[in-house]
Structures are given as structure tokens and as C-alpha cells.
Amino acid sequence: MVKGEDAVRRKKNKAVRRKIRKQNDSSAVSAKVASIIAAKKRRLSGKRRMCQGMCFSLPTPDDPFNDRHGKEEFKTKSTKKKTHTQKAEKSVDGKGATGRKDTLAGKENEVTESKNEKKKSVTATHNQGRECSIDLERASIEVIKKGSHCGRQGQDCVNSESPSKFLIWCLSSIENALRLDDAYTDGELFFNSWGLEFWKCYSTGKDIMETSGTSASTEQIAWMVSCAADTIARKEKEGLSFPSPFLLFLVPTQEKAAKVRAVCKALKPLGIHTVSIHPSATLDHQIQGLKSCEPEFLVATPERLLELVSLKAVDISGASMLVVDELNSICSADHIDTIKSIKESISGAPRLVVFNDCTSHKSLPMVQYLLPGSICRLSLNSSVTSQSSCIVQSVKVCESEEEKLKKSIQVLDQSWSGQTHKLDVLYILRKDVKSQKLVATLKSKGYSISVGSDTQKLNDSVDSDRRMKPAVSMIDVEHISTADIGKYDVVLLPSFVPSISSYVRILTRMARQSVNGVLHSFLTKEDSKLAGPLIEILEQCGQAVPEALQNLHLTSNMMEE
Structure with a gap:
């Protein structure tokens, strides 16, 4: 029996509707296409999977470094008792x-992250x-x-x-x-x-x-x-x-x-x-x-x-x-x-x-x-002025070597008598007979002396009434390039250094841990050639130039002429 025209049209429309339903049904497509469709729906609705947060989440004020990758922070109840004082709970206002x-x-x-992270x-x-x-x-x-x-x-x-x-x-x-x-x-x-x-x-x-x-x-x-x-x-x-x-x-x-x-x-x-x-x-x-x-x-x-x-x-x-x-x-x-x-x-x-x-x-x-x-x-700043800040440069001109040793000991006694804190003293010496005389004199005064890093400690015991005197260290001028002199607040040069570069090295490396550094220098006429460069260092550091040092420099210029 031949179907009527209306029946054919209804059957055709039914087939079209079935085809449309299949196209809208994600279960009828492959798993890959279905996952893409689902991800798009979640993205449009504002919901994402945990793994997508790592790819698409941005830093927020609550998580500026994106440590949680978009995940919510789970809060747990603390079992510790809070013991805040009334001052801590309430501010001034x-x-x-x-x-x-x-x-x-x-x-x-x-x-905050783990301290062991490299x-x-x-x-x-x-x-x-x-x-x-x-x-x-x-x-x-x-x-x-x-x-x-x-x-x-x-x-x-x-x-x-x-x-x-x-x-x-x-x-x-x-x-x-x-x-x-x-x-x-x-x-x-x-x-x-x-x-x-x-x-x-x-x-x-x-x-x-x-x-x-x-x-x-x-x-x-x-x-x-x-x-x-x-x-x-x-x-x-x-x-x-x-x-x-x-x-x-x-x-x-x-x-x-x-x-x-x-x-x-x-x-x-x-x-x-x-x-x-x-x-x-x-x-x-x-x-x-x-x-x-x-x-x-x-x-x-x-x-x-x-x-x-x-x-x-x-x-x-x-x-x-x-x-x-x-x-x-x-x-x-x-x-x-x-x-x-x-x-x-x-x-x-x-x-x-x-x-x-x-x-x-x-x-x-x-x-x-x-x-x-x-x-x-x-x-x-590696300049001499910057590195020697707050270090006082004391320069004395003496008539003889004996006067230099005498004045250096007087300076040490004055520094010790007026100290209000721990005092670290360093003598920088030359290898000569006068140095041995200086060591013997300081020993007789009750100072504890250590000579260099490779020699034995001298005068280990001191009198009970002199135990508060500072320990005096002594090194050779040739060792200043390798010695650690940063801990010494007071440095004495009873015999002036052979070159101004050695003086600058001492000045810029001493007293690294305090603002009480003092560098004492003692000169004679034999050191007149170094008077001019020494004056320049003092003026550069904003310190007063002694009149005796100026006269020594003038004497040196007259001798050269």
C-alpha cells in the first residue's frame, strides 16, 4: 500500500530530529571531542579542574606568587591556645x-616556602x-x-x-x-x-x-x-x-x-x-x-x-x-x-x-x-677616605729612636688607663734591636704580649693587680699584607713603615668592627721623604696636620733643593 504524502513528510522530519539530537549528544562523539566540549562548558561556567588551574590561573592578591595554582586554601582549626596580652589585642587608638x-x-x-629549596x-x-x-x-x-x-x-x-x-x-x-x-x-x-x-x-x-x-x-x-x-x-x-x-x-x-x-x-x-x-x-x-x-x-x-x-x-x-x-x-x-x-x-x-x-x-x-x-x-666605595672613616690618625715627630719607643709606650699606657671597653692593641715592628728592647720594656710593665702568629706567646702570667691590662700583639711590617688586623682598635707604628702604600693598607684594614680606631705613627728625620705623602693622606681624610710634620716636610724639600 502506497503511503501518503503526509506520512512520508513525518518520517523524514523524524529522521532529521534524530540526527540533530545525535549531533548535540556528547556521548555520541569520541572521548577526545567530548572532553573538549566539557572543558569549554566548565570554562564558560567559571569552573575548572585542578590540573587546569596550573595552566590558566593567574596571581591574585591573596596568592601573589601563585603558589596554590588557583586551589583554595584549606583551613584547619588550630589546637594551640592563643595567649595574647591585652596590649597585643588592643592598639593605642x-x-x-x-x-x-x-x-x-x-x-x-x-x-613562605621551605628553607631547603635551592x-x-x-x-x-x-x-x-x-x-x-x-x-x-x-x-x-x-x-x-x-x-x-x-x-x-x-x-x-x-x-x-x-x-x-x-x-x-x-x-x-x-x-x-x-x-x-x-x-x-x-x-x-x-x-x-x-x-x-x-x-x-x-x-x-x-x-x-x-x-x-x-x-x-x-x-x-x-x-x-x-x-x-x-x-x-x-x-x-x-x-x-x-x-x-x-x-x-x-x-x-x-x-x-x-x-x-x-x-x-x-x-x-x-x-x-x-x-x-x-x-x-x-x-x-x-x-x-x-x-x-x-x-x-x-x-x-x-x-x-x-x-x-x-x-x-x-x-x-x-x-x-x-x-x-x-x-x-x-x-x-x-x-x-x-x-x-x-x-x-x-x-x-x-x-x-x-x-x-x-x-x-x-x-x-x-x-x-x-x-x-x-x-x-x-x-x-673603595677610596681611602671611605675605608678609613672614624679612624683617628695621630702623627708624632720625634728627635731620636729612643724617644719614639718612649712615646709609644706612653700612648699605650694612656689608652689602657682611659679605656671603657675591651681594647685590642697591635704593634707593627721592624726586625731590629730596638724591637727587642720594646718587647722587654712592655714585659717589665706587665703587659701580656704575643709576637706574630708563628711564634710562642710571651709573658703568659701577669700580676694579679695588672690582669685588666690589654693583650698586646706584635707583627712584622712585612706580614701586614697577609695578617688579619681588622679586629685591632689601636695600632702603633713605633718605627714608621717603609712606604706610604703600607701605611694606607694598615689604615684601610684596621678597626673593621668599631668606630674607635686610632693609628699612632712616630717619625724622625729619617722618615722626612714620607712626610709629604702622609700630609696628603691626612688632608684627604679631613684630619688636622701637625705643625711638626709640616716642618719635617719643609726640611725635606730644602734638603732636596
Whole structure:
């Protein structure tokens, strides 16, 4: 029986609908095509598989280094009891300190990796849209391990092979902000030579004296504030709080205060708030501003800071780090007593960083007041002026060899009688009969003497009433190129060195761990040829030239004519 036209059309439409259903059904296609279709559906709906997060996820504010690859962080309940003091739970303004603590400590948790990793990389997305991959293995530095000299005031030394990820993150934030403002066009902060050396010195826990002879640059400020922010993050992670500003940054002018604050402003999204105070603003305005916030960093000129401290507008007693920039400029402006008052207002012993202009010795008493203990010298300037900063050069002209020996012993007695700290004394001698006479004289006075590194120790026992006398070391002038003289604060040259290059070598290598170095030189008419070069060294280092040395130089010129 022949079907009608309507039946044929219905059958044909049914076949078409079946074909369309098969095309839309992913189960009818191959497994590969089906996975592509499913992935597209998940991508459009905002859901991805775990493996896709590794390929397509981007850094976020909660996970800036993409450590979790887009995965959610699983939170587990802590079984430890939190024992925060009332001071830690509540800040000065009553808003509570937990907000800043969570901001810093939480971010520190997110960016901390195992210390045993040999390679760490950080991806910092610039505002211009480019990405900078940083290999921290290049920034690896050997750090002095924890020892007796580490950290005062209970501060722990940073004992790791490279700067922490949070510190690098702070540097990245600063660099991106400066590039956006067109205020920074040099190379990357991460591999700045001075910054890496500063981090190495900072990790030892000692005070730091910078002797390059210039004020703090943008790169140097960035590294100092980043190290301070890293310390805050680590301490707050341990449950500590800072009711007072953690960092005091003293500057001589309002312009320098603005420069420092411009660098620190980039750390505000990380929970570090900076306040700048200077004489250009009214006292009432600054008092109200300090009452409304709790800054971690305080950038100030000395006179205005002391005013606010005297009015009890700000409490700096708990400051943990003090940076003094352009110390000579501050001292030249008659703020010596102001600096001392600020230092006395800080309880305990804060970490100090002093930028000392090495071309003048006017600020030496202030440097010795601020840095009484063991220090780290930091300078990438290899000049004689920079390397001999804070070392006093004492030159005496004598009539005879006997007078030289007598005066050298008098200098040693005076140094010992007036000492307030451990004194390390070094005699640099020539091999002659006079040296043997000097050794015998010092032995008779009760000094403990060691001659060279390859000879026996002399005069091991001393009288009970003379045990406090310093041990005196003696080496031959021929061995100064190989001897380690960095630990000696007082060096005596009873017979002047044969060349001015030897004198410079001694001057730039002694007293590396203190600011109390003194180099005593004793000359006679036989050393008149070296008087001229020695005068040039003294003038170059900003030290007074004795009249007797000037006369010796004139005598030498007359003899040559």
C-alpha cells in the first residue's frame, strides 16, 4: 500500500530530529571531542579542574606568587591556645592590632616556602603589563650564623641562604610604584649590590655604619624599609605587637622626608603605614594626625620629632630600629643634643643604621655615642677616605729612636688607663734591636704580649693587680699584607713603615668592627721623604696636620733643593 504524502513528510522530519539530537549528544562523539566540549562548558561556567588551574590561573592578591595554582586554601582549626596580652589585642587608638597582624602575618604565610629549596622564583607583574621572572638563586648570600653577637634586645638573626619572599615582595611593590610615578629608571632593586650587602649585615644583628660619603639613595631606602617590614611580619607572626613605631627614620630636611615617604608609601597595601613629620606643617595638625593612626614607620626631622615627643603626641620608647641619614648635616645644624635626647627616649637598644659622611670628623663624637659596640662597616666605595672613616690618625715627630719607643709606650699606657671597653692593641715592628728592647720594656710593665702568629706567646702570667691590662700583639711590617688586623682598635707604628702604600693598607684594614680606631705613627728625620705623602693622606681624610710634620716636610724639600 502506497503511503501518503503526509506520512512520508513525518518520517523524514523524524529522521532529521534524530540526527540533530545525535549531533548535540556528547556521548555520541569520541572521548577526545567530548572532553573538549566539557572543558569549554566548565570554562564558560567559571569552573575548572585542578590540573587546569596550573595552566590558566593567574596571581591574585591573596596568592601573589601563585603558589596554590588557583586551589583554595584549606583551613584547619588550630589546637594551640592563643595567649595574647591585652596590649597585643588592643592598639593605642582602640581599633585593635589584629587587623594589621592578619594582613602581614597572613601574607607571610602565603609566601613562605621551605628553607631547603635551592631555587626560588618570584613573578612580579608590572603595571605596564610585563612580567619579570626573578631567580633568587642569583641573590643567594652566605650569612653569618647565629652567634653571641646576634641581635640585641632579643632580636633574632635571620639565618637563611637568601632574602625571604616577603622581603622580595616588598621590593617588587616599591619598584612597581616608583616605575608608575616615573621616579625610578635604574636597574632592578632585587639585584642591587648595596642592598644585598646591607641585607647580609642586617642579618648579623649588629649596628651598621654606612661610609660611602653620601646620603641614602632610593635603592638604599627601599632595602632598609623592606628589611624592617620583613622583621615586622616575622615578629607579628610570632604573636608580638608594636604599639610604638617600629622604625624611626631621621632626616635633615623636609625634602628628604618626602623622598623617604614616597618609597614607603608603596608598602601601605601590605599593612605598613608611614607618617612624615617636619616643621613645614603645624603642630596641631600633626598631633591630630598621630592620634588618628598607629604608624609602623615614622619619618621625621629631629627637632620636630623631639617637640612631639615632649608633648607626648607620639611614643617612641618601643622603637626597634633607628636610621640616621646625613649625620654630618644634622650635626652641622646644631642638633647634636636633639639626637641624644631622641636616643635616650628609646628604651632598650634599638638597631641603628648611621649614614656617616666620611670626609669630615666633626661628627665622630656623635658616631661613637650612637655606635658604642661592635658594628658592621658598609661601603661599596673603595677610596681611602671611605675605608678609613672614624679612624683617628695621630702623627708624632720625634728627635731620636729612643724617644719614639718612649712615646709609644706612653700612648699605650694612656689608652689602657682611659679605656671603657675591651681594647685590642697591635704593634707593627721592624726586625731590629730596638724591637727587642720594646718587647722587654712592655714585659717589665706587665703587659701580656704575643709576637706574630708563628711564634710562642710571651709573658703568659701577669700580676694579679695588672690582669685588666690589654693583650698586646706584635707583627712584622712585612706580614701586614697577609695578617688579619681588622679586629685591632689601636695600632702603633713605633718605627714608621717603609712606604706610604703600607701605611694606607694598615689604615684601610684596621678597626673593621668599631668606630674607635686610632693609628699612632712616630717619625724622625729619617722618615722626612714620607712626610709629604702622609700630609696628603691626612688632608684627604679631613684630619688636622701637625705643625711638626709640616716642618719635617719643609726640611725635606730644602734638603732636596
